[in-house]
Amino acid sequence: MISRKLELLAHPERSTVLVVDDDLLNRSIMVDSLQPHYQVIEAESGEQALLLLHRHKPDLVLLDIVMEGISGVEVCRQIKEDPDEEIATIPVLFVTALDDSRQEQLCWEAGGADFIAKPVNVITLQYRVKAHVTLKRQSDVLRRLANLDGLTGLYNRRYFDEQLQRSVRDQANNQQHWSLIMLDVDHFKNYNDRHGHVIGDECLKEVARLMMSSVRRSQDMVARLGGEEFAILLSGTRLDGAERVARSLLNTIRNTAQLSVDNGKGNELNYPFVTVSMGITEILGNGDLAEEDFLKQADEALYQAKGAGRNRICRYAQGLIEEVGDEPV
Known part of the structure; x- marks a missing residue:
């Protein structure tokens, strides 16, 4: 079990990233830039994102703030309040063109991990995603180690x-x-x-x-x-x-x-x-x-x-x- 997690740490390209944006052009730019390195799934609404989250349990979410229907802030809040630890610990990176300190505060309070500005700089996107995926993998290993019995390898x-x-x-x-x-x-x-x-x-x-x-x-x-x-x-x-x-x-x-x-x-x-x-x-x-x-x-x-x-x-x-x-x- 642990060796498998360490293997995933060494190969972050096997991680899954969920891209959520109701703008097809913005979504396509992010998907195309990340697909060579990760398994990428995409959603065009907050409602669809929440369904895909529970089906795929991705390692990271790239989330537009302003969308029709459920907003990005509300999607993030629901992720962080999910009773399933695997869902609640998924890092959320907000992708936004807004320059609004109040909106930014709401994103932090909802549990966001970082921001990426629109229009998206592909190089910045790739490096920031890589950093957060690596941190997520490391925290997964540590959390699982904390949940295991040292003698038998069973859960504690x-x-x-x-x-x-x-x-x-x-x-x-x-x-x-x-x-x-x-x-x-x-x-x-x-x-x-x-x-x-x-x-x-x-x-x-x-x-x-x-x-x-x-x-x-x-x-x-x-x-x-x-x-x-x-x-x-x-x-x-x-x-x-x-x-x-x-x-x-x-x-x-x-x-x-x-x-x-x-x-x-x-x-x-x-x-x-x-x-x-x-x-x-x-x-x-x-x-x-x-x-x-x-x-x-x-x-x-x-x-x-x-x-x-x-x-x-x-x-x-x-x-x-x-x-x-x-x-x-």
């Missing part, structure tokens, strides 16, 4: 909390289904005491790898919450879909050769490999529940799975917690 607790809050909001506003799986490595303290922290770290990294391989969609998220506790957020997934993912992962971890070591408790569960316990819940509601409520539901299900003997899955549904059957997936 801070980022997980942000995404869980967003998933709860999506469910309430858009009826977007989400499910949450919480996972805990069984008897991990004893495992660490018996085999040492180096082997313990390798165990956690292998569990993380198997969790990542269990989800195949970019919109799903796997995170390490701390210690031996992990979570999976599944987008567009009802409870039965989360159960299938959890069962498959449980069986995979049970039968992974790299984890075939004593669990540190005399292997009293009679399994030759490391095992995990899981609690799952579906994120449902109309905005009346917060992300902490769903986290608590999954945690309560996980606690019951551990209390029932570990190496199993429990689910929280309609206020009840029950064990998920261990039938083949």
